[in-house]
Amino acid sequence: MIPAARLTAAIEVLADIGARRRPAPDALKDWGLAHRFAGSKDRAAIASLVYDTLRRRASAAHVMADESPRALVLGALALARGMDVEAIAALCSGERFAPAPLSAEERRRLARADLAGAPAPVAGDFPDWLEAELKRAFGAGLVAEMQALAGRAPIDIRVNTLKTERMRLLPALAHLGAEITPHAPTALRFPAGEDGRGPTLQVTPEFLKGQFEIQDEGSQLVALMAGAAPGEQVVDLCAGGGGKTLELAALMDNSGQIYATDADARRLAPIHDRLARAGARNVQVRTPKGRGDEPLADLAGRIDLCLVDAPCTGIGTWRRNPDTKWRVRPGALAERMKDQDLVLARAERLVKPGGRIAYVTCSVLPAENDDRVAAFLEAHAAFRSVPPRDVLALAPDSLSERADLVSPAGLGLQLTPRRTGTDGFYLALMERAG
Known part of the structure; x- marks a missing residue:
């Protein structure tokens, strides 16, 4: 044509x-x-x-x-x-x-x-009903942040350290334009071409051997800063296809135990093949048997870290899914907020004294981020917010002093395309009293 x-x-x-x-x-x-x-x-x-x-x-x-x-x-x-x-x-x-x-x-x-002179929703290319909420997130930087979120996204991969190392994989993928990313220690990036496409990575021998997974650098960073340690008991409560589960297994060097589950059993379908390809051996998949089933009931009060990669509007991924920005409605935001509160309540029952909840969304809206954390902390006096500066101490050196990443209410960290060159991800850590 x-x-x-x-x-x-x-x-x-x-x-x-x-x-x-x-x-x-x-x-x-x-x-x-x-x-x-x-x-x-x-x-x-x-x-x-x-x-x-x-x-x-x-x-x-x-x-x-x-x-x-x-x-x-x-x-x-x-x-x-x-x-x-x-x-x-x-x-x-x-x-x-x-x-x-x-x-x-x-x-x-x-x-x-x-x-010039265009209203913020026009200049930033977002639905006008979100303006007040986005202004809470970004203040005077609203338009610049949303313009960055309206750009094209590169393709990022996470090198699977269970099988190889970044500097060994880099030359193998150099012919496809692989570059080292600015922040994540196990990430490589492939810039989009003129037509917006990147290379077809899933057919490479390295992918088929499980040496890497396609995963945005921001997603990699929030999983890293969740602080999973070798030997711990960890739950990935909204595991879906298993992207962060696989990263946790590598961060824990296949030691300890990860329990991966999801309220929607269908979303777990790809995880088994991905675990096998990646060589992740410390993961137990818990599939719910039906609506209302709690497949983690036996783990109550035993978990060191519960990762809550909560269902959300996905606004932070608008670079990759631009059609969704025009289909999201206020009713959908309200439903996601209810889902977020419910999944945090599930996490609370699992965490042992001294254990942590890592709350993650791919959103930039305070209503889904700081507000949900604040509501959880108000309802659960046994938990405290881990100061964002302490969470940044778990980040790579390039981010460890980035006070500008602290969210508006000071309860978490907010990554964005403008600030970090990643998709929009939020992370807050909460710790149960010992």
Whole structure:
């Protein structure tokens, strides 16, 4: 497909997303099934156009004074890709499969493409109903933080130290553009290419041998700062597919015991194969037998560390999942807050005197972060907040003095693309009195 035809296809996909209010991956899959002539590079390029447009949907609509799929794509080409009017016009010739030529008004607006004076939700490309909550998180830095969260994300991997070391794996993946990340001691990064794609890492011999897992550097950092030690009894209470479980096993050098579970048994399905590939031998998967079953009942009061990777809105991952930012609703936030309180209550029953709860979200909203920790501490007098400066002492040297990472209420740490170059992750540690 020629570039102009890919542009037309992206407009079609965005029209489908808007008309049927469906996730972008579903619309892209259906488009591919209906256009089997499109090769893998074509589909990837179309997906990149769609996701770049969704990242900049509000600002593109503002610049173009139009929310139609065509206007959004044209605005995103200017804002997200830095294309000038003539470059965009060359793609819109109206010939064959190309979009119709630019109108005089489109040319005028693309030539100006200026966000000066735009309200924060437009300049930062986020839903306006979240403005007050995001201002609580970032204050005067709101727009800059959200603009960073509207960018593209690199691909990060965690080197599995149960099987190899970072400096041994780096040369093996150098031909794919591997770089050392700024912070996490076992991470490598692959920058996204011009089309937004990174290398296909899951087919490499090193991945198949279990030498690394794909995991954002921020996710790696919060698991590291949770402070799991060899020989401890650890629970991963919301383990899902097992990303942090695998990291904990490596941090503990396969000693002690990790109990991995999830309220949704279906989410645990991938964990068994991943554990086997990684060589993680100190993990016991506890699958709930039905709704309301507590598969960890026998562990009450025995756990040194309970990692609560809580269900959340996922706002911190908007770089990777830009369509979700426009589908999240106030009702969903309220439900996630209820879920977070429930899972923290489960964790409380497991932790022994002197034990710790590590509360993690991939969100930047105080309502899901500091507020939930404060509510838990108020309801459970036996627990105290571990000072963020003490948590930073567990971080790599590059972060150990970063007071700017302390969350607004001073109860945890907040990583963001702007501050740390990672996805948005929150971490707070709470300790039970001995």
